[in-house]
Amino acid sequence: MGSDLKGNAVIGQSGGPTHVINQSLVGCVEVLKESANVEKILGAHHAVRGIINEDFIELQDLPQDVLETIAVTPSSALGSSRDKPDDEYCNKIFQVFEKHNVRFFFYAGGNDSSDTCRIVNEKAKQAGYELHAFHIPKTIDNDLVCNDHTPGFGSAARFVASAFIGDNLDNRALPGIKINVVMGRHAGWLTAAAILGRKDENDGPHLVYVPEVAFDPVKFCQDVDAIYQKHGRCLIAVSEGIHDAEGNPIAAKLAEQQGHHVERDAHGNVQLSGSGALGDFLAQEIKNYLGKKTRVRADTFGYTQRACLGLASPVDQTEAREAGREAARQALAGDFDGSIAIQRTSDNPYTVEYKRIELTDVAAKTRTLPLEYINDENNNILDSYKDYLAPIVGELPEFGFIPGT
């Protein structure tokens, strides 16, 4: 089997970095290296921007030991970009591909990236230019449709779970009210990972707020008050993307109230990460409600969630590598384009398969956390979510309390 198509390959890494996107890069490169049909393997420096600027890094001669080191390095080794290519931008990409005889295109990213892949692919088809374009899934948000989960999510979830286990123990030792703000604009998958280490009812997080349901600051304060009265402490997980009943992000409303310039990216998204404002606002709301002497603290986990040395999930690393390999295999195998989807085939033992799906199936769609994982009060995540999450995060180090404390 195999296709007759010969030429150069381009690989790009798009969107926010993750702990394991370099595993996908290396997986893709190591399969392409073995093919006689691929001449140069061109890494696009800073994603689509590198393509239109013809800023390429040749990867075909990198020895395996260098590749292995890159694979375990967090963040995007090729660099990323915030550009959201429109039709004209995608046309430029296609022109560069024609010029450089690029016949294989691999783009690792989220749903916007799969859409870029789709548009470039259509340009090629319209021009009768044979191109095998593949999207490699990547997002800590875990919000790609047709996937059980996405490379990058398991490691970010491992960070969130590990940090919450530590912070719950910290909050046990020095009781008070503590808010942790977790990444996640539209989907609460990552915030929900906060519950993974809960062992009993006294363990936090005691409250979890995700963007799948509307957030009401007054109800929030009442929730915190009830837990604080019960346990003498309260640990809270909040998605950065929480919004009111009309869908306005609390973080954006807040910035506008304070007269701050509200930053938006090329996708029109309001800046949520890289600021402690939402956490501080929620802490102040609780102090206003419970009295200013109440000990309330807020941390915002920030970018460390997506790129911290030493906290990658081993399962996530393996799967990201395999997703990269599978994209390369499929692209070489025949007249294919598409996206590689990770689908779970068994829970016990945990197994997955890597399936080719159509680019149009995944592009620009968002998969949110199913409501079945959210409690009736919309302020917590049910333990059934752990069954889904645990195998993706991988085994955590053991920890325990003194019996009777």
Add this chain to the structure above:
Amino acid sequence: MGSDLKGNAVIGQSGGPTHVINQSLVGCVEVLKESANVEKILGAHHAVRGIINEDFIELQDLPQDVLETIAVTPSSALGSSRDKPDDEYCNKIFQVFEKHNVRFFFYAGGNDSSDTCRIVNEKAKQAGYELHAFHIPKTIDNDLVCNDHTPGFGSAARFVASAFIGDNLDNRALPGIKINVVMGRHAGWLTAAAILGRKDENDGPHLVYVPEVAFDPVKFCQDVDAIYQKHGRCLIAVSEGIHDAEGNPIAAKLAEQQGHHVERDAHGNVQLSGSGALGDFLAQEIKNYLGKKTRVRADTFGYTQRACLGLASPVDQTEAREAGREAARQALAGDFDGSIAIQRTSDNPYTVEYKRIELTDVAAKTRTLPLEYINDENNNILDSYKDYLAPIVGELPEFGFIPGT
């Protein structure tokens, strides 16, 4: 050798939790368990508060496997307290000791805790009551005198170094200006750990601000501007405790400017942690200086620095365990009180010894980062600091760039 003193032992864990304070607890317990002179080993629930409330947890019968699990668990398994005992409080502690025939007292904590230990010890001496009181060093701030470094610091430094390595790679991939605020009220040891993963001049953090030198917001913006023009990006490490030339913490000035109630603890310290305000303020200062469209982000590492599952330094774990053991050994060996100090005996190979020092030598004193590690411009840490730090943090996972990028 050995003392004839017989009775019960009390162990407490004071101040902020760390990744390894439970190693010290377990080290102390496992040595005491072996002694015929020690009957009960009483864990004080929530430190000094547990003592005066006679809220004890008996530890002498805990099996070794339970102890081993507790040892690797972050935070303070016995619970901590924010109380700062005054003379009267220490008197109550002593009365409880008399009532329960407590003859061995172990208190793990920072310089305030060693002072508590010292005062209780003096009460006992004044009353002619034989007590062997030992302070076990613990602080992520690394600011105890007579110590090369303190248990807890190596693991917190490992977190900070790992997070900065990830964030530098993230900032390489998506360039911009990024501020990370690190714990440290009076001492910059932990913030300085941000540089451990720097490999070349292009690597961040490009600027580091510690409380050992005065902070000037205008100079700060000029520094950032210069780096940003040179590298197209700028990664900055800032201690939460930075202060102006008069010694006023920037965080406290800021809170007062904004009309917020400024929280102070029992020690009179202004709240620094558990808020993103300082980072957000500095980000805004840069935007005001460089233009509001400049991409500036700020994260505050928060409590995860001192208690995150899975990121403890193996060296720190070993040393914290041994400090606990040594305190117990010394207390059993003769008519001793004191504090256990970790002193480096060789750099290569790295070796330390555990020495008994007088409580008065360590109590209520602060050891700041030597100025020899700070550059002439007071905005960076010199690479010589890595020689000091690396063995304490332990070997980090490998990481690397694509050659030529």
